[in-house]
Amino acid sequence: MKSRSLRLPGAQGDPVSFFWNGKPIHALSGDSVAEALLANGIRTLAWTRKSHRPMGLSGLYVNGVLARVDDVPNVRLDQCPVRAGMRVDMQNCWPSPRLDVLRLSRALPARWIQGGFEHTNLIPSGGRLFQRWERLLAFLAGVAEPATRRVVAIPAATKVRTEVLVIGGGVAGCAAANAAARAGKTVVLVSRGERLARTARNAGQAVPAVYPQVECLLGIEVFGAYRDGALLVGAPLDGTRGAFAFEADQVILATGRKVAVPLVGGAWLPGVMDDRTALALAGKRRIAPGFEVAVVGNGNEDDVARRLRALAVNVVQVGSVQRLQRIHGHTRVTGIHLQGRQRCDAVVLAGPTLFDESLSFQSGAHGRLQLRAGEERFERVGSALLADERLPPPVDARALLCPCFDVSAAEVDALLDQGIQDLEVIKRLTSCGMGPCQGQPCWHSLREFVAWRLSLAPEHLSKPTLRPPRRALTVAQAAGLVDVVEPLQ
Numbered sequence: 260m261k262s263r264s265l266r267l268p269g270a271q272g273d274p275v276s277f278f279w280n281g282k283p284i285h286a287l288s289g290d291s292v293a294e295a296l297l298a299n300g301i302r303t304l305a306w307t308r309k310s311h312r313p314m315g316l317s318g319l320y321v322n323g324v325l326a327r328v329d330d331v332p333n334v335r336l337d338q339c340p341v342r343a344g345m346r347v348d349m350q351n352c353w354p355s356p357r358l359d360v361l362r363l364s365r366a367l368p369a370r371w372i373q374g375g376f377e378h379t380n381l382i383p384s385g386g387r388l389f390q391r392w393e394r395l396l397a398f399l400a401g402v403a404e405p406a407t408r409r410v411v412a413i414p415a416a417t418k419v420r421t422e423v424l425v426i427g428g429g430v431a432g433c434a435a436a437n438a439a440a441r442a443g444k445t446v447v448l449v450s451r452g453e454r455l456a457r458t459a460r461n462a463g464q465a466v467p468a469v470y471p472q473v474e475c476l477l478g479i480e481v482f483g484a485y486r487d488g489a490l491l492v493g494a495p496l497d498g499t500r501g502a503f504a505f506e507a508d509q510v511i512l513a514t515g516r517k518v519a520v521p522l523v524g525g526a527w528l529p530g531v532m533d534d535r536t537a538l539a540l541a542g543k544r545r546i547a548p549g550f551e552v553a554v555v556g557n558g559n560e561d562d563v564a565r566r567l568r569a570l571a572v573n574v575v576q577v578g579s580v581q582r583l584q585r586i587h588g589h590t591r592v593t594g595i596h597l598q599g600r601q602r603c604d605a606v607v608l609a610g611p612t613l614f615d616e617s618l619s620f621q622s623g624a625h626g627r628l629q630l631r632a633g634e635e636r637f638e639r640v641g642s643a644l645l646a647d648e649r650l651p652p653p654v655d656a657r658a659l660l661c662p663c664f665d666v667s668a669a670e671v672d673a674l675l676d677q678g679i680q681d682l683e684v685i686k687r688l689t690s691c692g693m694g695p696c697q698g699q700p701c702w703h704s705l706r707e708f709v710a711w712r713l714s715l716a717p718e719h720l721s722k723p724t725l726r727p728p729r730r731a732l733t734v735a736q737a738a739g740l741v742d743v744v745e746p747l748q
Contacts, residue, residue, distance in 0.1 A: 315529030318536030431641025432513030483727025488622030525586030549605025556609030611648030663694030
């Protein structure tokens with residue numbers, strides 16, 4: 260059965276064809292691979308590690324957009340532009356995406372594959388049998404095969420010294436950069452977006468012009484703060500370009516806020532995405548999130564729904580995340596339960612929201628064996644100043660706190676019943692947040708769930724360590740930094 264296209268009127272770009280699992284896919288120049296696949300009605304791009312549940316483009320979980328591109332594994336399809344003739348293949352499936360025997364693991368009882376099952380006492384470590392067991396587990400988990408083509412070029416890194424470094428190219432970041440420039444300071448603004456204030460533009464908001472004396476570095480994400488925040492390192496989304504090392508007298512975080520995933524069943528399904536992703540799809544690439552879209556939020560759902568409708572998206576349901584009971588579906592979204600069950604094939608999450616504390620934590624963390632949060636060294640502006648919004652209480656033990664590793668609320672609940680309450684210990688026992696997402700948003704979900712279960716305020720529970728890097732970079736990009744970063748003596 261041929262899938263209907265989700266492409267909206269007004270889409271621009273030249274026709275481009277590439278291959279997905281051996282099949283030709285038609286796209287438009289400017290699409291990312293993930294956007295092109297969604298436009299063609301292809302929602303499932305990857306599988307979770309243990310139970311091989313389907314995942315797709317969401318803006319929430321990195322694992323959902325990882326695939327093999329031209330024989331290079333673990334490429335982020337949401338950041339990979341389409342190229343004519345490129346070959347993209349799904350990972351963690353066997354023997355083929357069409358006939359994935361590993362999906363049978365979904366029929367296994369959840370307790371059989373909870374965290375720690377792979378470290379069985381029946382097979383002592385060190386022997387040949389243990390090595391075979393490890394290889395079997397890696398195979399069953401769908402760990403990607405190494406690249407079959409060698410990439411030996413090491414892109415040169417760039418060292419940037421400035422008085423003020425602004426991280427985040429939204430409205431608040433542009434305003435902060437302009438203010439520093441007016442004060443006569445040298446300013447560098449770094450944004451992971453290819454254009455400034457892209458979220459505000461997609462939402463139809465006014466965007467301030469950036470002063471010409473502000474140096475803007477676009478398409479670069481700052482992934483780590485080192486040496487008490489004196490050294491920051493970023494990498495372009497394009498892995499063929501070199502990394503950047505930043506030194507600044509003042510660092511301003513204008514990174515905005517991210518949507519926190521509600522603790523309900525089905526929040527990991529293909530078709531669930533955050534409002535930032537949905538608005539970018541509809542506004543920039545003219546791709547609808549779905550044919551029948553539901554929008555839920557923490558007070559701003561009406562604004563998001565109004566903007567999506569203005570972009571010709573068919574929004575059929577709008578409601579508060581506080582009333583969300585479950586997102587229905589098995590391999591994709593088929594409905595949502597707010598006040599009763601309503602049919603839809605996509606769910607846009609517009610809140611609650613939280614601040615990504617990775618760089619703040621890294622700027623002041625201390626400790627040797629286990630880092631602890633210290634005094635933050637960076638300044639925040641804009642919505643980054645706001646307190647994190649609380650998630651509604653969980654209503655379904657089937658909710659996944661960490662979809663990449665299939666860590667359910669029920670699994671964490673069992674550990675709490677045993678008296679295990681330290682989040683760092685729970686993380687290590689379950690692998691929650693230890694996937695490619697680098698703990699975002701899984702550790703927030705874990706802390707919210709444990710706080711609710713123990714009747715505590717989340718602030719009374721320290722988050723697991725937020726070590727760098729906060730996003731993936733290539734080994735070649737890391738190697739290129741050797742010429743611009745002075746070693747500690």
